[in-house]
Amino acid sequence: MIPGKRSVAATALVVLAGAGMLWWGTDGFSAFTAETARRIEILRSPRALPATVLEDQDGRTFSLQDYHGRLLAVEFIYTRCTTLCRSMGMAFKQIRERVPQQVLGRDFALLSISFDPVRDDPASLKGYGQTYGADGTDWRIARVRNAAELKPLLEAFGIVVIADGMGGFEHNTAIHLIGRDGRLKQISDIDEPQAFADRIATWL
Amino acid sequence: MAVRHPLSRPAATGPGALYLLLATPAARELLEATMSAHMLLQIPLLTAAGFLACRLLPEYWQGRLLAAAGGALPCVLLALFASSYWMLPRALDAALANPLAEVAKFISLPVLVGLPLALAWRRLSAIGRGFVWTNFISMLAVLGWLYIAAPLRVCNSYLVNQQESAGWLMVKLAVLLFFWWLGALFVGGSPLPPESGAADSGN
Numbered sequence: 001m002i003p004g005k006r007s008v009a010a011t012a013l014v015v016l017a018g019a020g021m022l023w024w025g026t027d028g029f030s031a032f033t034a035e036t037a038r039r040i041e042i043l044r045s046p047r048a049l050p051a052t053v054l055e056d057q058d059g060r061t062f063s064l065q066d067y068h069g070r071l072l073a074v075e076f077i078y079t080r081c082t083t084l085c086r087s088m089g090m091a092f093k094q095i096r097e098r099v100p101q102q103v104l105g106r107d108f109a110l111l112s113i114s115f116d117p118v119r120d121d122p123a124s125l126k127g128y129g130q131t132y133g134a135d136g137t138d139w140r141i142a143r144v145r146n147a148a149e150l151k152p153l154l155e156a157f158g159i160v161v162i163a164d165g166m167g168g169f170e171h172n173t174a175i176h177l178i179g180r181d182g183r184l185k186q187i188s189d190i191d192e193p194q195a196f197a198d199r200i201a202t203w204l
Numbered sequence: 205m206a207v208r209h210p211l212s213r214p215a216a217t218g219p220g221a222l223y224l225l226l227a228t229p230a231a232r233e234l235l236e237a238t239m240s241a242h243m244l245l246q247i248p249l250l251t252a253a254g255f256l257a258c259r260l261l262p263e264y265w266q267g268r269l270l271a272a273a274g275g276a277l278p279c280v281l282l283a284l285f286a287s288s289y290w291m292l293p294r295a296l297d298a299a300l301a302n303p304l305a306e307v308a309k310f311i312s313l314p315v316l317v318g319l320p321l322a323l324a325w326r327r328l329s330a331i332g333r334g335f336v337w338t339n340f341i342s343m344l345a346v347l348g349w350l351y352i353a354a355p356l357r358v359c360n361s362y363l364v365n366q367q368e369s370a371g372w373l374m375v376k377l378a379v380l381l382f383f384w385w386l387g388a389l390f391v392g393g394s395p396l397p398p399e400s401g402a403a404d405s406g407n
Binding site: 008009013018025034037165 | 277285286
C-alpha cells in the first residue's frame, strides 16, 4: 500500500525537523528552563535597560543610567523575605567584602532593588541594608518611585515574581551584572560570590 | 466502503466543543494556575481533542492522510517530538509569558500530537504500541522524578511546591499507567488501551 521510500523520507524529515526544533527550543540542548535561557540570551546579546526612576533607603532618587561608566551588580529582593533573599543578601555582602576595596563606589557598585514598592518604604529598605552591612552609597537598597514602572523594569531583567499565597513572593534569584555601557551583560548564580568577585576584579 | 460516518451530532461536535472550552479565558486561567493542571490536564486534553477529531474523519480520509504522511512510523515520531517539546519546563513558562507560544501550544498539541497518534494507532503492531506506551510512561516517571529531586525551581512562573506536587503526580500516574498497561498485556481482550484499538478497528 504505502511505498517504502515515502515512509523512509517522511521519517527522516520528521526526525530532522523534530531534532532541529528541540535543538532550537533548548539553545542547543543547553537551556531546558526559562532561567537558563534568560542567562544565555543576555550573554549573547547584552540588553539595554529602562531609565526607571528609583528611590533609595534615604529617599534619594536616581536611575540605573547614573551608574554609567561603572560596573553595577543588581539583585531583586523584598525586605520581608526570609528565604532566598537572605542568601542573596549574604552573597552581596560577600561580594562587597571580596572585591578590591579601593574600587568600591568608584568603579563598582552594588544595588538591591525591591519588587514590593508598596510595603518596602525607605525605612524598611534601610533596615534590610543594615542587616547585611550595606553602607547606602556603594551598596544602595532601592525601590521604584512609580509602581507602574516596576513591570517594565522586571521584564527587562527577566525577573518573574509570583505571590506565594502567604503574603510573600517567589521569584527567580540571581546576580545581575550591568556593564559600563549600561547594558545587562551577565547573570550568575548567587551561590558563587567568590567567583563573581574574581570576575569583577579582572574587569576593573 | 466510504460511507458517511455513523456518528450522532453530539458526538461529532465533542472534540470541537472540548477544544473551544479549553481555549476560553476562564478554562485557561484555571488549568494554567497550577503546574499539575497545566501538564496533566490541559496538555493531555488538547492532545485528546486532536485525537478524537481525527477519529471523526471518514475512515477513507484517515487512510489517505496516513498514506500521505508516509505511514505509522513518521506519525508516531512526530507525536513524540512535539510532545517532548511541551514537556520542557521552559516551554511551559513561555506559554504563560508569551501569547504566541500559547497559540503554538493550542495548535501543535492537537495537530502534531493527537492527530498523528490517532492516524498511526490502528496500524501499529503490539510492539509498536508497546513502544509508545513504555516510552510515554518512562518519560512521565523520569520527568516527575526530576521535578521532585531538582534542587531549583524549573519554572519561573510556578511556585516550587507546585513543582514538587506535579512531580509526585507524574510519578504516581506513571506507576498507575504502567500497571494498567501491564494488566492489559496479560489479560487479553480487555478493553484497555493497547488492545482497544485492535478490538474496534473493524467498524
